Amino acid sequence: MNKTALVTGATSGIGRATAIELAKKGYQIIATGRREDRLEELKDLITEVPVYTMAFDVRDKVAIEEAFDSLPEAWQQIEVLVNNAGNAHGLSPIQTGDVDDWDAMIDINVKGLLYVSRATLPYMLKHKKGHIINIGSIAGKEVYANGNVYCASKFAVDALSKAMRLDLVQEGIKVSEVNPGLVETEFSEVRFKGDKDRAATVYQGYQALQAEDIAELISFIVTRPAHVNLAEVLILPTAQASATTVVKE
Ligand code: NDP
Ligand code: 8X3
Numbered sequence: 001m002n003k004t005a006l007v008t009g010a011t012s013g014i015g016r017a018t019a020i021e022l023a024k025k026g027y028q029i030i031a032t033g034r035r036e037d038r039l040e041e042l043k044d045l046i047t048e049v050p051v052y053t054m055a056f057d058v059r060d061k062v063a064i065e066e067a068f069d070s071l072p073e074a075w076q077q078i079e080v081l082v083n084n085a086g087n088a089h090g091l092s093p094i095q096t097g098d099v100d101d102w103d104a105m106i107d108i109n110v111k112g113l114l115y116v117s118r119a120t121l122p123y124m125l126k127h128k129k130g131h132i133i134n135i136g137s138i139a140g141k142e143v144y145a146n147g148n149v150y151c152a153s154k155f156a157v158d159a160l161s162k163a164m165r166l167d168l169v170q171e172g173i174k175v176s177e178v179n180p181g182l183v184e185t186e187f188s189e190v191r192f193k194g195d196k197d198r199a200a201t202v203y204q205g206y207q208a209l210q211a212e213d214i215a216e217l218i219s220f221i222v223t224r225p226a227h228v229n230l231a232e233v234l235i236l237p238t239a240q241a242s243a244t245t246v247v248k249e
Pocket of ligand 1: 009013057058059087136138187
């Protein structure tokens with residue numbers, strides 16, 4: 001029987017690439033996100049293993065509860081959870097930041113990760129095994145100007161990853177945190193509210209990481225032997241040395 005991996009934010013970027021990569025490793029995939037058309041596309045694309053889709057907003061705890069309550073038996077033994085859904089919304093100083101953007105980042109990046117973890121844990125606890133991979137960021141290690149609330153949300157992911165590891169160690173559940181630097185996805189388009197030209201400039205003049213680079217790392221982490229936990233990894237483009245130090249042509 002295939003092992004089961006649940007990937008949040010599987011409709012785009014890192015989550016989509018991770019679903020594809022873990023499917024290649026033989027995991028049957030529970031793919032989640034809000035955009036149902038993209039979940040269906042992914043389901044058609046992955047042919048090696050079965051794919052089950054659940055469309056919900058990670059801010060909606062009732063929808064999450066309902067989705068997990070209706071998980072068919074064959075999908076209930078979740079061994080891997082990749083808490084990836086998240087985004088930055090805006091890039092403004094604190095004095096002019098949009099409070100709706102703040103709500104979105106805290107509610108999605110922090111509370112959403114908590115809700116999905118809470119919903120998944122009963123399945124892992126029942127079998128006394130599992131592996132949770134939280135997608136943090138270099139922004140959860142260093143703050144940068146105008147990054148304020150996004151950075152705070154990723155610092156929270158860092159704290160929660162460490163806390164989850166402490167709480168879950170006696171349950172035989174591994175917790176890992178992957179902290180990428182600049183990855184070329186739809187991330188900046190979301191941050192800049194659909195301004196594709198501005199988003200493109202973030203990745204110009206150097207070779208940014210690609211979603212597949214992160215997916216390969218996640219795949220490596222989850223395929224280590226049972227006694228090995230890669231607890232935290234910071235992964236950067238070669239041209240990047242800190243959140244704001246990027247060598248561009
Ligand atoms: P994308 O914008 O390409 O993907 C974001 C994913 O998150 C989408 O699948 C989206 O699905 C999902 N998502 C966003 N909001 C919600 C929501 N409210 N409910 C459910 N799903 C949601 O960005 P990335 O792939 O780059 O981002 C993935 C993760 O990686 C994020 O946590 C991000 O913070 C982190 N990260 C990204 C970096 C980068 O440079 N790109 C660097 C470091 C970390 P849908 O819209 O269909 O709901
Ligand atoms: C995304 C990377 O540098 O835009 O977390 O914050 S950055």
